[in-house]
Amino acid sequence: MSDQICQRCGETVELSREDYEIFERMHFECFHFAFEHDLHKPGAAEDEDCGDPVCPAGA
Ligand SMILES: [Zn+2]
Numbered sequence: 868m869s870d871q872i873c874q875r876c877g878e879t880v881e882l883s884r885e886d887y888e889i890f891e892r893m894h895f896e897c898f899h900f901a902f903e904h905d906l907h908k909p910g911a912a913e914d915e916d917c918g919d920p921v922c923p924a925g926a
């Protein structure tokens with residue numbers, strides 16, 4: 868039923884169609900890593916908290 872595939876990791880995205888489009892057809896986490904993570908902390912690894920409160924890597 869779901870044909871929403873993440874453009875970054877290739878996994879199925881279980882979001883509403885609207886949210887899926889908002890996040891550039893990615894998971895929220897993938898969108899963050901693709902567009903925001905480096906902005907907050909250039910060169911940050913994906914398991915490193917970039918300082919953004921929404922960062923998936925944050926504690
Ligand atoms: Zn993804």
Ligand SMILES: [Zn+2]
Pocket residue numbers: 899903904915916917918919921922923924
């Ligand atoms: Zn981050």
